[in-house]
Amino acid sequence: MSWWKRILTGDDETLAPRRLDYLNEGLALERQGDLEAAVTSYQLALRDEPHNTKVLQYIAIALSKTGRQEEAIRHYRRALELDEGLVGAHYGLAFLLLRRGDPDRAAEHLRQFLARPLRDPEMARWVDHARATLSGLEQGSLPGSESA
Amino acid sequence: MSVRPVVAALVGVLMAGCADLPTTGDGVVELRVELPASTTLVQGETIQLSALAYDRTGAVVTDAPITWSTPDTTVSVDAELGVVTGLAESGSGRVQAAVGTLRSNLITFTLQPAPSELRP
Structure with a gap:
């Protein structure tokens, strides 16, 4: 962005906070076998989008793979509350x-x-x-x- | 060199070639297992096998007492019904049919874990 545009509009993209793609980060970590780290990334993705049923299901899958069944069940149920057709x-x-x-x-x-x-x-x-x-x-x- | 021992040996060979095929008490000389459409078996799931027994004329022996067995622990098979169940989630398992001492080839199944999740 030119200094001229910055003066006129006050915009500065370099200062805008960038939202990290936690969902894809979680998927990549899961593929690498780091399930605990994947759960953390999915939880961060869910914090950004609490009603994202895809994220809820990915968390549930990762949690069930780590043996955290009750938490996995909770996330599946939450996803079904939001969309019973999943x-x-x-x-x-x-x-x-x-x-x-x-x-x-x-x-x-x-x-x-x-x-x-x-x-x-x-x-x-x-x-x-x-x-x-x-x-x-x-x-x-x-x-x-x-x-x- | 005497010809007689050579002739005797040749006759012996010919006799062996013409000897009866091994048969069971039911006259079964061959056992054919029908291969299922897929030899992949998911853990916990079952596949029904069937086999046909033939006599020396090529006719099906309908009342041949076919039994089933497996030498492996990765699958189980109902000895009478031929229903195979996948027990392990990976590897392979073999099953064969038998009538008396006559045995079929081993049928090999590839084992797969049961899908416990479906990704969105």
């Missing part, structure tokens, strides 16, 4: 609930996931796994599914 959140939450020993709620989220057909044929693996798991829960053949 298939990824229903899917991830179902398996976390199943691991926690809550087959009834897990089955409910699997049904929600399967009720929203995915167009991408690449998703067949997820759909198949959800179907197989739900079927196991309904037949009581999965561990912890007796009450389902």
